[in-house]
Amino acid sequence: MTAPSDILVLNTGSSSVKFAVFDAQLQERLSGVADGIGGAGQLRIGAEGEAVALPDHRHALSAVLTRLAHDGIGPEALRVVAHRVVHGGTQLTAPTRITPEVRAQIAACVPLAPLHNPHALSAIDALDHLAPEVPQYASFDTAFHATAPEVAQRYALPPEAEALGLRRYGFHGLSYAALCRRLPEISGTPLPTRLLAFHLGNGASICAIEHGQSVATTMGYSPLEGLTMGTRVGTLDANATLRLVEEIGLTQTKTLLNSKSGLAGLSGGLSDMRALEEADTPEARFAIAHFCYWAIRHGHSLIGAMGGCDAIAFTGGIGENASAIRARILDGFSWLGCVPDPHRNAENAACLTFADSQPSAWIVPAEEERQIAMHARALIADTQ
Numbered sequence: 001m002t003a004p005s006d007i008l009v010l011n012t013g014s015s016s017v018k019f020a021v022f023d024a025q026l027q028e029r030l031s032g033v034a035d036g037i038g039g040a041g042q043l044r045i046g047a048e049g050e051a052v053a054l055p056d057h058r059h060a061l062s063a064v065l066t067r068l069a070h071d072g073i074g075p076e077a078l079r080v081v082a083h084r085v086v087h088g089g090t091q092l093t094a095p096t097r098i099t100p101e102v103r104a105q106i107a108a109c110v111p112l113a114p115l116h117n118p119h120a121l122s123a124i125d126a127l128d129h130l131a132p133e134v135p136q137y138a139s140f141d142t143a144f145h146a147t148a149p150e151v152a153q154r155y156a157l158p159p160e161a162e163a164l165g166l167r168r169y170g171f172h173g174l175s176y177a178a179l180c181r182r183l184p185e186i187s188g189t190p191l192p193t194r195l196l197a198f199h200l201g202n203g204a205s206i207c208a209i210e211h212g213q214s215v216a217t218t219m220g221y222s223p224l225e226g227l228t229m230g231t232r233v234g235t236l237d238a239n240a241t242l243r244l245v246e247e248i249g250l251t252q253t254k255t256l257l258n259s260k261s262g263l264a265g266l267s268g269g270l271s272d273m274r275a276l277e278e279a280d281t282p283e284a285r286f287a288i289a290h291f292c293y294w295a296i297r298h299g300h301s302l303i304g305a306m307g308g309c310d311a312i313a314f315t316g317g318i319g320e321n322a323s324a325i326r327a328r329i330l331d332g333f334s335w336l337g338c339v340p341d342p343h344r345n346a347e348n349a350a351c352l353t354f355a356d357s358q359p360s361a362w363i364v365p366a367e368e369e370r371q372i373a374m375h376a377r378a379l380i381a382d383t384q
Contacts, residue, residue, distance in 0.1 A: 087113035088140030095375035144173025192311035201316035202230035208302035230271035233261035296332030
């Protein structure tokens with residue numbers, strides 16, 4: 001029998017499990033999603049979908065494994081299962097094999113990521129039951145930012161508040177790690193020393209990357225801080241949050257800030273950038289202007305953290321596809337000498353700027369799943 005070699009990557013959310021299978025050479029064999037967990041769900045691979053009952057995450061993982069087995073990728077073909085885990089706290093700052101001790105550390109971070117880590121744990125526990133012979137690994141979204149200096153990670157809070165875990169962790173780290181790997185392959189040149197990286201999607205952040213390491217980022221204690229996002233408010237005065245709690249209560253405040261603010265709150269309910277551009281209402285135009293203004297403003301703050309900027313890179317759904325948004329953001333950095341080529345930008349070309357532009361600007365397709373698979377393969381190699 002052929003030794004198992006495939007890597008199954010899982011990204012588990014509250015109502016979905018996204019999955020991708022990579023071979024030993026890290027070529028993607030297939031990908032899909034089990035969506036609608038908690039009710040009448042759907043299992044999709046590529047353009048094909050089928051209705052399936054998904055009452056909980058264990059049933060969703062069971063449906064995924066059954067479908068993979070039907071496609072010739074049963075548990076016996078899997079070398080490992082690798083999970084995206086949003087929060088690793090201050091202890092889990094590198095990819096690792098999941099042991100009982102590591103699982104306990106992930107669980108200890110639940111108060112830091114109550115909307116994310118519990119679902120990753122559900123998938124880990126489900127796989128322990130459904131495919132106990134397959135090793136499991138984890139990669140952490142927060143880990144990339146562990147290199148930021150302490151002055152960037154600490155809030156101006158006393159030690160008793162710091163002890164509660166109240167510090168800037170940063171997120172989208174797997175996306176930024178993949179961007180650092182891919183940009184030299186795309187540009188044919190070494191990674192720029194001072195790189196301003198925009199991950200723009202429904203969740204959005206910017207990262208200052210110096211010598212390949214994060215030195216500052218816009219998201220903080222949670223993915224709520226920083227830029228205007230699809231439904232998240234971004235940076236908000238803490239006293240404004242306290243006022244909301246006083247007026248409408250804690251639960252409604254959480255819902256408002258996480259699910260009803262950002263682009264949706266400004267536009268009257270539209271959180272998708274394409275829908276906002278098509279709507280072209282005064283509210284939609286203002287929401288777009290707000291998104292771009294704060295991307296430019298936060299971006300300049302991060303340039304200050306690096307002492308300059310050699311290149312700008314965009315990734316994520318908006319970053320890769322919304323040419324008008326990129327143009328408005330890049331216009332805010334024109335004083336630096338960043339000169340976008342309108343034709344390249346309109347075509348979503350890899351390089352967005354003229355040849356003599358300094359800093360240059362690039363599109364880097366997101367590869368978080370492959371990055372996780374790479375982490376798992378490296379860990380496997382280290383144990384052989």
